[in-house]
Amino acid sequence: MDKNTLCVHSGTYREESTRGLNSPIFTSSSFEYMHVKDCLYPRHFNTPNQQAVEQKMAALELAEDAVLFSSGMAAISTAILAHAGAGDHVVLLDSLYGGTHSFVTETFPRLGINYTFVATSPEAIEAAITEQTRLIVIETPTNPLLEIIDIRKVSGIAKARGITTLIDNTFATPINQTPYALGIDIVVHSGTKYLGGHSDLCCGIAAGSAEQMKTIRTMASHLGGSLNATTCYLLERSLKTLALRVERQTVNAGKIADFLQNHRRIHKVNYPGLMQCEGHETAKTQMNGFGAMLSFELAVSSNPEEFLKRLKLITPAISLGGVESIICSPSRTSHAEMSREDQERVGITDGLLRFSTGIEDVDDLIADLEQALS
Numbered sequence: 185m186d187k188n189t190l191c192v193h194s195g196t197y198r199e200e201s202t203r204g205l206n207s208p209i210f211t212s213s214s215f216e217y218m219h220v221k222d223c224l225y226p227r228h229f230n231t232p233n234q235q236a237v238e239q240k241m242a243a244l245e246l247a248e249d250a251v252l253f254s255s256g257m258a259a260i261s262t263a264i265l266a267h268a269g270a271g272d273h274v275v276l277l278d279s280l281y282g283g284t285h286s287f288v289t290e291t292f293p294r295l296g297i298n299y300t301f302v303a304t305s306p307e308a309i310e311a312a313i314t315e316q317t318r319l320i321v322i323e324t325p326t327n328p329l330l331e332i333i334d335i336r337k338v339s340g341i342a343k344a345r346g347i348t349t350l351i352d353n354t355f356a357t358p359i360n361q362t363p364y365a366l367g368i369d370i371v372v373h374s375g376t377k378y379l380g381g382h383s384d385l386c387c388g389i390a391a392g393s394a395e396q397m398k399t400i401r402t403m404a405s406h407l408g409g410s411l412n413a414t415t416c417y418l419l420e421r422s423l424k425t426l427a428l429r430v431e432r433q434t435v436n437a438g439k440i441a442d443f444l445q446n447h448r449r450i451h452k453v454n455y456p457g458l459m460q461c462e463g464h465e466t467a468k469t470q471m472n473g474f475g476a477m478l479s480f481e482l483a484v485s486s487n488p489e490e491f492l493k494r495l496k497l498i499t500p501a502i503s504l505g506g507v508e509s510i511i512c513s514p515s516r517t518s519h520a521e522m523s524r525e526d527q528e529r530v531g532i533t534d535g536l537l538r539f540s541t542g543i544e545d546v547d548d549l550i551a552d553l554e555q556a557l558s
């Protein structure tokens with residue numbers, strides 16, 4: 185079935201006594217055990233509200249099963265720790281989400297896990313693999329430069345050596361990219377972004393094979409990052425419009441990228457949908473749409489702070505993926521803790537701005553950008 189249909193229908197818990205159309209919210213943290221094999225308990229990731237979302241997300245990711253978490257980092261850290269222990273080696277992209285980066289550098293040394301960060305290319309990953317490599321962690325498109333890595337190539341390299349692969353699919357969403365179908369073992373999300381979509385909840389998800397999810401669910405009940413029933417319900421409700429929202433956001437982003445690309449006050453636009461972007465050809469082979477995130481550099485003569493202050497509709501704010509368009513300066517927010525040299529090395533200039541496109545009327549958004557630029 186089409187994703188729009190899956191968003192609405194898959195996973196819903198049909199309650200027999202009232203036959204209501206929506207999953208009821210099951211608030212219990214204590215359940216009877218006498219008549220069942222596996223007793224329900226929220227931290228065992230097996231309650232009806234958790235399962236409703238897990239089934240919907242598994243369907244959307246074209247995976248067999250999924251596990252729902254209380255944050256994106258809970259999903260990412262749990263999935264990684266389910267696959268790497270003392271003596272193992274993990275290969276990760278330099279351009280991974282900042283929180284994943286610091287999780288690795290701050291906890292791996294204490295756990296005896298070895299790691300190598302590499303540039304965003306399959307060749308760099310292949311060159312870093314050792315006899316001890318158990319896991320490869322990637323992200324595409326990347327934050328904030330929207331670089332693209334060939335998912336099929338990475339999965340091919342890993343499969344030939346029996347190495348597990350994990351991708352952070354937050355930026356693309358399952359509407360624009362389904363990496364499990366391209367050979368990746370574990371797909372994770374910060375559901376705080378597009379899946380929630382209204383900037384009002386925090387959650388995470390991992391999806392993959394039934395066997396993989398069993399391994400991750402076991403580690404998850406040790407670490408305990410489960411999501412409460414009320415937020416599960418809010419998320420389930422949000423997911424019903426995921427395809428609608430993301431399709432609209434993606435169309436808006438394409439139009440905004442074109443507008444910025446042709447503006448004399450803009451130095452450079454990073455958006456995988458633009459033909460001149462390095463990752464465009466690869467993106468075409470693995471994405472259904474080019475997503476709703478983009479970044480751009482103002483011409484050197486412009487002052488980014490001044491530009492942000494002049495915006496009337498688009499709000500300077502952190503996070504991304506909500507129905508409202510927001511903008512941020514990575515050098516002042518997500519990458520503020522990076523040294524100046526590291527920022528320059530990876531291409532994060534003071535004039536670089538990251539734009540998360542909302543569902544507003546695109547002409548209103550362009551008018552706001554235009555008045556602030558001029």
Ligand SMILES: *Cc1c(COP(=O)(O)O)cnc(C)c1O
Nearest residue numbers: 255256257281352354374376387
């Ligand atoms: C926000 C984000 C995360 C972390 O998710 P939380 O829900 O904040 O824990 C991970 N990866 C990406 C790409 C993100 O944007």
